[in-house]
Amino acid sequence: MNDSFPKPVLGSLYDVPETFTVTKTRQENYRIKTVFFDKALPCSPGQFVMLWIPGVNERPLSAYRSDPLAITIANVGKFSGRVYVLNPGDRVGIRGPYGNRFELHGKNVLLVGGGYGLVPLSFLAEEAKKRGVKATVVIGARNGKDVILEKDFEIAGCRTFICTEDGSRGLRARSPDVAAALLAKEKFSAIYGCGPEKMEEALVQTARKHRTPCFVSVERHMKCAFGICGACACGDRLACAHGPVFSAEELEGNPDFGKTFLDWGGKRQSYE
Amino acid sequence: MLVTSLLNRKLANPAVLASGILGTAALLLKYVEECGAGALTTKSCNLRGREGFQNPTVVSTEHFMLNAVGLSNPGVEEEQETVRALKKKTKAPIIGSVFESAPETFAEVTSKLAEAKPDFIELDLSCPHLSKEKGFAGYGDFSSNPKAAAEVVEKVKEACKLPVFAKLSPNCASIAEVAQACEGAGADGITAINTAKGMAINAELKSPVLSNKSGGMSGPALKPIAVKCVYDVYGAVEIPIIGTGGVLNGKDAIEMMMAGASAVGIGSAVYWRGFRVFSLISEEMRAWMKENGYTSTKQLVGAAHE
Ligand SMILES: Cc1cc2nc3c(=O)[nH]c(=O)nc-3n(C[C@H](O)[C@H](O)[C@H](O)COP(=O)(O)OP(=O)(O)OC[C@H]3O[C@@H](n4cnc5c(N)ncnc54)[C@H](O)[C@@H]3O)c2cc1C
Ligand SMILES: Cc1cc2nc3c(=O)[nH]c(=O)nc-3n(C[C@H](O)[C@H](O)[C@H](O)COP(=O)(O)O)c2cc1C
Secondary structure, three states: OOOOOOOOOOOOOOEOOEEEEEEEEEEEEOOEEEEEEOOOOOOOOOOEEEEEEOOOEEEEEEOOEEOOEEEEEEOOOHHHHHHHOOOOOOEEEEEEEEOOOOOOOOOEEEEEEEHHHHHHHHHHHHHHHHOOOEEEEEEEEOOHHHOOOHHHHHHOOOEEEEEEOOOOOOEEOOHHHHHHHHHHHOOOOEEEEEOOHHHHHHHHHHHHHOOOOEEEEOOOOOOOOOOOOOOOEEOOEEOOOOOOEEEHHHHOOOOOOOOEEEOOOOOEEEOO | OOOEEEOOEEEOOOEEEOOOOOOOOHHHHHHHHHOOOOEEEOOOEOOOOEOOOOOOOEEEOOOOEEEOOOOOEOOHHHHHHHHHHHHHHOOOOEEEEEOOOOHHHHHHHHHHHHOOOOOEEEEEOOOOOOOOOOOOOOOOOHHHOHHHHHHHHHHHHHHOOOOEEEEEOOOOOOHHHHHHHHHHOOOOEEEEOOOEEEEOEEOOOOEEOEOOEEEEEEOHHHHHHHHHHHHHHHHHOOOOEEEEOOOOOHHHHHHHHHHOOOEEEEOOHHHHHOOOHHHHHHHHHHHHHHHOOOOOHHHOOOHHHO
């Protein structure tokens, strides 16, 4: 297991929320919105911020864009429900960025995402375009209504495959299976995955089989986000400070990846 | 040179992981040992476990960290498993940390955790977040009151044979008196200190930042408070002290030992210097001791009292 020194634990020297104001919002589907803020926050694809709504909660959210800062929220619970209804002029607290980033390797990459996992991948696709890296994306969703950010990948010049669980749009398949089919025919310099952990686990296995470098973003409950509290433990790694992006090699033998996580109180729970 | 005795145990070096930092899982604690810790304190647990507070729970600035995690823990039964798993993996002594809301339940949770055979028990008598919660009212923070602290220690010592450290708070009139009361009640050692009470407010949002509003302050700004507390406790008791609070480097650790600490707790420093802070502190201590003619950590303990 890689035992490298954590990347920037010191994302900034002032890890208290700074005030950001919403400038606009954009509907992505029936329950996902992108929220744009008034300021830039230097950050990279894969990194996340801690967004705080006083009296509600503070949660990790992937950076969607850096300048100005934007995030994309899926309305699934109390906190995300409140982020979802933010309006221009509303103010929130933001600290970060935290964690490491997706690093582009080679000139022909494969992006595989499900749900809001497509958020950092959209940011990565934009960077790939700027750097002249060819990108193929597999957008996974439960059904056609759930597909998001298709337009972003088009603007970034990606070759796009859409797949849904019920076949209501694109292929009727799970995203790791689409990735496996592509890998059987073509070579990619690297694979980047973000989505439900079971999907990431399947993707990592496929990538290993095809001996292609693979990086996935690991999601855990987070409290400090800077490597102190241990809430986001995944094996002997912390999702916030060693990750959230891990290579397939780093995850090899990790007993928690795809299997278990700590709930808010620190009880071990299973992904089954 | 750095080998340190703590009661009946030997530590490879005096840098002890403090409770609540990275202590959520056995593999993580094992990683902290690989990063150079001489002993490992587990995250405080109670009988039934706690969810803890909602976020924001931990924030930090250049000079201090502020937390109100709210003692989230999975409960003593899962914590026993953590200690058992850890014992199989590590050489470093394990300090099992516990808290509860009354002396009787403190005794109960201690004897439960003791079944997993950690090397020491640490009683978190001093968490600053719980005083206003139901069930904790009336006691507040046990260690702000010598009688309340002694009562817990006495009940725990009746129930458990393992050596017991009483972890004390700076949020009291006289920490020396509390330490003395704990020693009188049978405590085998003192851990000093827990965090100091603090608050941060976001001006634009007109709101305290922590969801619990107030929390405990740790990190560099805590160091002078901790050094003074350890100095006072050393003057008042014979039992060993784990000196904790704001230690970032080898020189800080030496300062803490000269104030009277036999070993040094390291917590928030992980934020300022990364996971390897434990090895770094050992290396820095070794270099300083060599340069200044010390051959054993024993010579440092209480040196500033001479
Ligand atoms: C590094 C990192 C990056 C993240 N990036 C994003 C992001 O870009 N956008 C985003 O929306 N969230 C993101 N999250 C998740 C986010 O932090 C919250 O967990 C999420 O907003 C739900 O919080 P809540 O309090 O609203 O819901 P909770 O009350 O925590 O959950 C409500 C219910 O919804 C379920 N649920 C949670 N997520 C989903 C989901 N995706 N689909 C269906 N059900 C779900 C939960 O299991 C629960 O049953 C990220 C998390 C991490 C660790
Ligand atoms: C995030 C966090 C969680 C903590 N949790 C506990 C705990 O569960 N039990 C305890 O006795 N002390 C807890 N503490 C206090 C530390 O063990 C230590 O006494 C204090 O932080 C001062 O040391 P430091 O400045 O080296 O961090 C916690 C501290 C922090 C920062």
